[in-house]
Amino acid sequence: MDYLMPFVIALASLFPIALPAQDAPVKFGKIPKEDLQMTTYPPDTSATAVVLCDFGSLRFEFKDDNPLTSLVHHKRIKILRRAGFEYGDVVIPYYTSLMKIKYLKARVFAPDGTETEVSQKDIYDEKENENWSRIRFAFPNLSEGCVVEYKYELETDYIFELPEWYFQREIPTRWSELQLVIPLWYRYVTLTNGRQPEIVETKEMKETFILPSSGTSNNIASGTVNAIHIRLAMKDVPAFKEEAFITTMEDYYSRVRFQLKSIQYSDNADPKPIMSTWDQAASKLLEDEKFGLQITKKSKYKKAWGAAQPYVAAAQTPDDKIEAVYHFLLGSIECESGYPTYYARQDLDDLFEKKRASASEMNLLLIALLRESGVQAHPVLISTRDHGQPVTDYPIMDQFNHVLAVAESGDKNVFLDLGNSFRPPGTIAVNALNRQGWKVHATQSEWMPLTPVMASETYLGTFHLDEEGSLSGKIQTTEEGYGAMERRIGINQKTAAVYWTAEIQKRYPDAIVDSVFVENRNSIKLPLSEKFVCTLPAYAQVSGDFIYLNPVFYSNYHENPFKLENRMYPVDIPHPLKERVVFNLEIPAGYKVESLPESSRLALPGNKGRFQYIIEQKDGRIILNATLTLTQLQFSTEEYDGLRSFFGMIAEKYGEQIVLKKN
Numbered sequence: 001m002d003y004l005m006p007f008v009i010a011l012a013s014l015f016p017i018a019l020p021a022q023d024a025p026v027k028f029g030k031i032p033k034e035d036l037q038m039t040t041y042p043p044d045t046s047a048t049a050v051v052l053c054d055f056g057s058l059r060f061e062f063k064d065d066n067p068l069t070s071l072v073h074h075k076r077i078k079i080l081r082r083a084g085f086e087y088g089d090v091v092i093p094y095y096t097s098l099m100k101i102k103y104l105k106a107r108v109f110a111p112d113g114t115e116t117e118v119s120q121k122d123i124y125d126e127k128e129n130e131n132w133s134r135i136r137f138a139f140p141n142l143s144e145g146c147v148v149e150y151k152y153e154l155e156t157d158y159i160f161e162l163p164e165w166y167f168q169r170e171i172p173t174r175w176s177e178l179q180l181v182i183p184l185w186y187r188y189v190t191l192t193n194g195r196q197p198e199i200v201e202t203k204e205m206k207e208t209f210i211l212p213s214s215g216t217s218n219n220i221a222s223g224t225v226n227a228i229h230i231r232l233a234m235k236d237v238p239a240f241k242e243e244a245f246i247t248t249m250e251d252y253y254s255r256v257r258f259q260l261k262s263i264q265y266s267d268n269a270d271p272k273p274i275m276s277t278w279d280q281a282a283s284k285l286l287e288d289e290k291f292g293l294q295i296t297k298k299s300k301y302k303k304a305w306g307a308a309q310p311y312v313a314a315a316q317t318p319d320d321k322i323e324a325v326y327h328f329l330l331g332s333i334e335c336e337s338g339y340p341t342y343y344a345r346q347d348l349d350d351l352f353e354k355k356r357a358s359a360s361e362m363n364l365l366l367i368a369l370l371r372e373s374g375v376q377a378h379p380v381l382i383s384t385r386d387h388g389q390p391v392t393d394y395p396i397m398d399q400f401n402h403v404l405a406v407a408e409s410g411d412k413n414v415f416l417d418l419g420n421s422f423r424p425p426g427t428i429a430v431n432a433l434n435r436q437g438w439k440v441h442a443t444q445s446e447w448m449p450l451t452p453v454m455a456s457e458t459y460l461g462t463f464h465l466d467e468e469g470s471l472s473g474k475i476q477t478t479e480e481g482y483g484a485m486e487r488r489i490g491i492n493q494k495t496a497a498v499y500w501t502a503e504i505q506k507r508y509p510d511a512i513v514d515s516v517f518v519e520n521r522n523s524i525k526l527p528l529s530e531k532f533v534c535t536l537p538a539y540a541q542v543s544g545d546f547i548y549l550n551p552v553f554y555s556n557y558h559e560n561p562f563k564l565e566n567r568m569y570p571v572d573i574p575h576p577l578k579e580r581v582v583f584n585l586e587i588p589a590g591y592k593v594e595s596l597p598e599s600s601r602l603a604l605p606g607n608k609g610r611f612q613y614i615i616e617q618k619d620g621r622i623i624l625n626a627t628l629t630l631t632q633l634q635f636s637t638e639e640y641d642g643l644r645s646f647f648g649m650i651a652e653k654y655g656e657q658i659v660l661k662k663n
Contacts, residue, residue, distance in 0.1 A: 025177055026053045026076060031109050031147050038078060039145065043236055044172045049084030051173040052076045052147070056165055058180045068157040076149035077171075079142060087171070088139040088148055096133045099156040101125075106150035108139040116141045118150075159186065160274065161398075162258035167234045168194060169253065170241065177233040178256070184226045187262045189275065189394055194254035194569075199233035232256060238568070244561040245571045247385040247434060252569035259396055278438070281395040282445040290343040292440070295368040295379070304352040304365055305372050307332070312373045318409035321373045326416060326425045329366055333357050335419040342381055342403035359419030359429075360403045366418055367405045376408040380415070380448060382437040385574065389434060392447055404428055404437060406448065415450065422488040424524040427453055430482060433574040452575035452633075455482035459554045460582040461534075465660075467588055469540035469547060475554070477530045482575050484528040491518065491530070500532055504554070510537045545662040547591065551583040551615065551624040552654040560651045562644040571635040571643060583624040590663050593617050597656035604646055608632035611650050622658060 041050040058071045077087050088108070094101055106118035116139075123137040139148045154163060167176040177199075184204075204226055234254065242249055262271035276284070286292030294300045311328040315321040332355065339345070339358035348365045351357040357365070363379070370377035381400040383390045390399055405416040417428035433452050439445055456479065463473035479487045491499045501513040512535040519529040540549035552558065556579060562571075587593065602611040609630040616623055628650060635643050 024057070024074070025055055025175055026074065028074060028105070028149065028151050029107060029115070031076075031113070031149075033113075035078060035147060036109060036111050036113060036145070038080075040080060041078070041172060041174075044239060047084075047172050047239060048081040049077055049079045049087045049171050051169065051171060052078050052175070054167075054173060054176040056163075056178045058162065058178070058182075060159075060182050063157075066157055067159050068155060069159055069162060071154045071163050072151070073154060074149070074151040076147060078147050079144065081144055084171075085142050088142045090135075090137055090139075090150060092135040092152065092154075093128070093132055094134070094154065095156075095158070096127065096131060098158040099154060101135050102153040102155060104135065104150065104152040106137060106139065106148070108141055109147040109149075110141065110143060111145035160260045162188065164255055164257040165232075167197065167232075167254040167256075168237045168240055170239055170249070172239045173234070173237040175233070175235050176237060177231070179232075180228075180230040182228065184228060185263060185265055186260055187264070187271065188258040189261045191257040191259065191391060192255070193250075194252055195234070195237070196254070197232040197234050197256075199231060201229075201231040203229040205229075240568065241564060243564050243567065245573045246569065247572050248388055251389050259394065261394075276395055278395050278445050279443075281397060282440050283442060285397075285440050286442055288343075290345075291364070291379075294344045294348050294364050295371070298372075299349075301348040301352070301365060301368045301372075303349045304332075305369055307352070308369050308373075312369075315373070318375050318407070319414075321375050322370065322407050322409060322414055322416070322425055325366060325369045325373060325375075326418070329362055329369070329418055330421050333362055333365075333418075335359055335362060340384070340387070340401040342379075342400055359417065362418035363403050363405045363416065366416060370405070370407055378406055379440045380404040380406050380437040381440060382432055382450070383434055384429075384431045385434045385572075386431055387434075390436065390438070392436070392438075400438070402432060404432065406439060413448070420485070420489070422485050422492070422524055424485075427481070427485065430486075430574050453481040454576040454578055455486070456480040456578045457483040457556075458580040458582070460584070461553045462584045463553075464586045465540060465547070465549065465588050467542070467547075467590075469538050469542045469549070471536040471539035471549070471553070473534065475532055475534050478527050480527045483577075485524075487528055487530075488521065488524070491521070496521075496530060497532075500530065504534060504536075507554070507558075508536050508539070511535065512537075546594065547588075547660040548657045549660075550655065550657050551585065551597075551622065552581055552626065553583060555579065555581050555626075555654060557628060557647065557650055558654050560644065560647045562640070562647055567637060567640045567644075570637060571640060573630065573633045573635075576629075576631050576633065578627070578629045580628075581624065581626045583622070585622040585658075587620050587622065587660065591660045592663055593622065594659040594661040596622070596658055597653065600653055602646060602649055604632070604642060606632075608635075609643075609646060611646070611653075613653050626654075 035052055041047045053076045055074045056071055058069060061068050061070055079085060079087060092101060104123060108116045118137055118139060123135060125133060125135055127133045165178045167173065206226055237254060240249060240253055259275065261275045262273050264271040308325060308328050312321055312324045315324045333352065334356050336356050336358050342360050344361050344364055348361065348368060351361050352365065367377045367379055380403065382402050382404060383399050384402050387401045407414045407416060414426050415428050416425055417423065417432055420429065423429065428450065433450055436447050436449050439448050458478040460476045461473060463471045465471055496518045497513060497516040500516055504511040504513055514533045516530065516532040520526040540547050596615050596617065599615055600613045603609065609632065611628050613626045
């Protein structure tokens with residue numbers, strides 16, 4: 001995340017100010033002829049749709065002695081192809097108790113200029129959950145070449161964060177602009193992502209204001225205040241196309257956010273801090289009834305501790321106690337999904353008795369029970385990968401959506417994350433692997449790196465090839481770390497035979513899988529091993545006296561995962577990985593090796609990734625041993641070409657064939 005705005009924006013006012021604002025770039029309902037006639041977008045001829053203009057104007061108001069903000073949002077989209085019709089379905093989310101959507105209007109314009117207005121009866125206000133609602137509607141009469149636009153006002157009395165503004169999306173944007181007009185009573189920290197606005201204009205001036213009521217709690221009458229007019233704009237913003245190995249696209253879209261830092265109503269008064277320090281935030285959390293008190297007040301988890309004691313009684317070392325409490329809770333509570341928060345909805349004992357809790361709630365109970373058993377344990381707040389990278393400079397608490405436990409065992413920290421019975425202690429959910437987490441501690445709160453274990457997978461195939469090109473034999477797989485965890489999930493959702501049949505048939509539709517044996521299916525700290533008999537009909541191509549076959553019978557990297565020629569955002573891989581493919585082939589009688597692929601070794605700069613491909617003929621057999629290892633997790637855009645080339649050469653190598661010739 002970048003903090004590249006060339007100023008600290010100071011925003012505020014408790015009502016509209018008569019400041020000369022920049023004209024809006026477009027007027028609702030006035031579509032230029034050239035936009036209606038546009039058939040392709042020249043900067044991106046592959047685009048199915050383009051945002052012609054996205055304009056927002058934010059102001060502060062004062063209603064019933066309370067400050068609020070109002071954002072007028074006007075968006076216009078050109079639909080170029082039928083595949084772009086999805087942008088004719090609009091959803092506007094809002095926080096039910098804090099926000100209102102007002103004055104919504106929407107129209108669609110055919111290429112010939114014919115207008116169709118979206119009827120109010122076709123605009124739906126739906127409740128998603130206890131906190132969020134959404135406005136939903138669909139534009140009628142869509143056609144290739146049409147233009148759709150809508151405009152509404154978002155009003156909220158939650159001024160601690162201003163509505164964030166996206167300059168960029170998954171389709172290109174011709175023009176995006178945000179205007180703010182507010183005086184310097186409130187000071188905001190500005191957080192920006194991605195490409196920065198080309199236009200950054202600020203204008204400061206004094207304005208006179210009068211509050212509508214003398215009974216305001218702020219005890220302010222009238223006077224002048226320095227006001228600022230801010231204009232941020234970008235043009236010809238390219239589409240952001242999602243590819244493998246990212247956290248969330250929200251981390252990379254060009255956008256701006258504002259977080260309230262302090263308030264100062266008078267030049268003679270000191271600024272009142274709104275944004276606390278990390279230590280202050282930790283102290284407040286530890287006193288919170290739904291967080292810290294859940295793990296410090298024994299009355300909140302007394303029943304759970306009573307039930308856990310027989311399981312912990314025999315444990316002597318910290319590692320033994322961690323294992324005992326961890327597995328006790330895994331077997332006692334079913335994890336509920338859909339609650340992305342670090343708070344407990346109820347007392348931990350109530351959740352324990354219900355036998356259902358969110359992963360965060362389970363982790364809070366884990367911390368409490370570990371402390372009772374004599375193990376030092378603390379909560380660690382994180383933002384999951386699909387929620388966005390954390391901001392470490394400022395204590396913005398709503399950036400966190402999950403809590404882990406960290407336990408001290410000797411001189412090591414053990415991160416714990418309940419919620420999946422196939423995840424051993426020391427291995428947190430893949431979605432939680434977002435670089436670092438914040439340990440909540442009364443005197444030593446700190447950011448801690450989240451160092452993941454490796455995903456290790458080995459595929460060993462021992463085969464016989466017949467003269468018709470069919471391959472038959474045995475496959476043995478061994479997985480450790482995240483590789484074992486993901487595979488255990490797969491084979492336990494189905495039978496192992498059904499799972500592996502479907503897995504092999506993804507590449508070989510006629511494959512036959514039989515006699516599947518699984519070792520250490522539920523021993524989650526041990527490597528997972530699977531063995532099965534496999535027949536791959538017509539695996540090889542037979543042409544006259546020659547047989548052609550590929551020795552890489554199974555791999556996750558037959559294809560280059562990096563498709564984009566130019567990638568505008570970094571690569572972020574959740575954990576290190578290692579894949580080994582061993583192919584042991586008995587040459588059919590009456591044939592000899594005509595040619596083999598060449599052995600090869602590749603490495604990324606700094607030995608961040610390695611690939612070895614060794615193939616040889618020995619005693620009537622062909623043996624391939626190919627190993628890919630990737631240890632670096634983050635690659636910059638400057639390193640992307642090298643990474644893409646590295647995986648491209650692996651995929652190319654995996655496509656090379658053995659040639660056999662009849663004697």
